[in-house]
């Protein structure tokens with residue numbers, strides 16, 4: 457008897473402000489639903505403590521990254537903070553052919569490129585319920601220099617203008633409910649728990665808060681003793 461072919465898996469693009477807890481939500485989604493798979497990106501940045509090559513990222517050098525760009529191996533890629541990140545086309549295709557819903561944890565520039573190339577991708581931007589808490593998380597990671605923290609905040613301020621282009625904006629209040637909400641969008645029967653207008657208002661609040669902190673930081677830098 458002919459084997460029934462599995463239908464091709466979907467693409468789920470997930471972005472979010474740095475420190476919003478995106479990784480935890482993605483882990484929850486994968487723990488609850490074995491038909492999700494994580495797209496392991498390639499990056500030129502160094503591994504952080506606890507990260508594994510081939511699981512968190514494929515850690516490669518800049519020359520290899522440039523070669524892979526030339527060979528057309530990336531579905532999308534982006535360069536920022538002197539680093540490069542890219543989604544591997546073959547890796548994603550293989551998982552989708554296995555019927556997996558593939559999760560792309562990528563930033564806005566890459567996300568918009570994927571949405572252009574794959575209009576049926578489900579796109580989600582995760583925002584925090586409270587701007588102050590996010591700022592605490594961005595500044596309190598403990599693994600980054602002051603310059604890196606400032607760069608992350610500046611990037612978040614720019615990203616906030618693009619949030620409205622995402623199909624869904626999700627407020628991460630509790631991990632379980634956030635993951636369940638995203639799953640309902642993938643299944644095509646989701647309803648926003650927080651109305652879009654309210655989510656956009658919260659996004660602007662985060663942007664404003666970050667702008668003010670950046671201004672304070674710049675003033676501090678200008679003080680000469």
Ligand code: 5GP
Nearest residue numbers: 497498533534541542543561562563566567
């Ligand atoms: P981190 O260095 O903290 O792991 O990631 C920094 C940013 O890069 C995050 O916003 C993450 O979503 C994004 N990122 C990770 N992989 C990719 C990728 O393949 N493409 C793009 N465009 N962004 C990525």
